[in-house]
Amino acid sequence: MSEEVTYADLKFQDSSQTENIQKFDKFEKEEPPVPSHVWRQRALALTVLCLLLLIGLGVLGGIWNKCKPCPEEWMWHDDNCYLLLSGYQHRKTWQKSDEICSDYNASLLTIKSKRVLEFIKSLQLNHYWLGLSPRKDNKKYGNLDTSIPFDWFTRNTSVISDKMYCGYIQYASFFYAKCTDTKNIVCEKLAQSVKIESILMSEVLDRRK
The missing domain is CATH 3.10.100.10 (Mannose-Binding Protein A, subunit A)
Structure with missing residues (x-):
């Protein structure tokens, strides 16, 4: 004898699927925290970049002083x-x-x-x-x-x-x-x-x- 699918069964299945989808969406939105060593690497990279910029500005400043076409006070x-x-x-x-x-x-x-x-x-x-x-x-x-x-x-x-x-x-x-x-x-x-x-x-x- 075949099982009869009632309205209550369909409603229960739909609610179960909706709940699973919501849980899946929530899981996707909650990204795992970034490990501390990654933050340290990023901070180190930013520090190195800042140092390189400072060195570059120093070199450019030295070049500008040598490139001045006129003496001081002129x-x-x-x-x-x-x-x-x-x-x-x-x-x-x-x-x-x-x-x-x-x-x-x-x-x-x-x-x-x-x-x-x-x-x-x-x-x-x-x-x-x-x-x-x-x-x-x-x-x-x-x-x-x-x-x-x-x-x-x-x-x-x-x-x-x-x-x-x-x-x-x-x-x-x-x-x-x-x-x-x-x-x-x-x-x-x-x-x-x-x-x-x-x-x-x-x-x-x-x-x-």
Whole structure:
């Protein structure tokens, strides 16, 4: 005689299957805890990574110091370096100012392009000698924006007498005053060209020693 399947039996089977599925889902969601040695490995890996980053930053910092195109206290703009010397102790005659710049292997400021002009104007220079050729009068003056190019000085300073006039900058204008007057100094020189490849190689060789 075949067994009769009643409604109660079906309901009991369905509830049993549902309970098993819920238990299975719960088992899947509950991940086993990560062993402590795994956490230690991860912490060690993170520490090593941090150390490598610090070493990398140190190397980059050393390279940057060597790659600086200008000496300390000099400003870098485009291909040139600029040094500002102002204050009572730095106010010198035009000729002495030119000599001081020469000691830095530089020269008094010359402005030969609009880009340099805009940079110099941003510095708001007031009473700084320019590297203009000395004149026999002080009648020439004007706005720097409309006066480039100038007659920039290229000769020996020994030709300058106390009766000559030298150019200086006052914000965005230029004027002439007695070369024996004292004013602030702004020197300029070409920025150093540095080959990154050679610096990187020297860093590697230094670390091997």
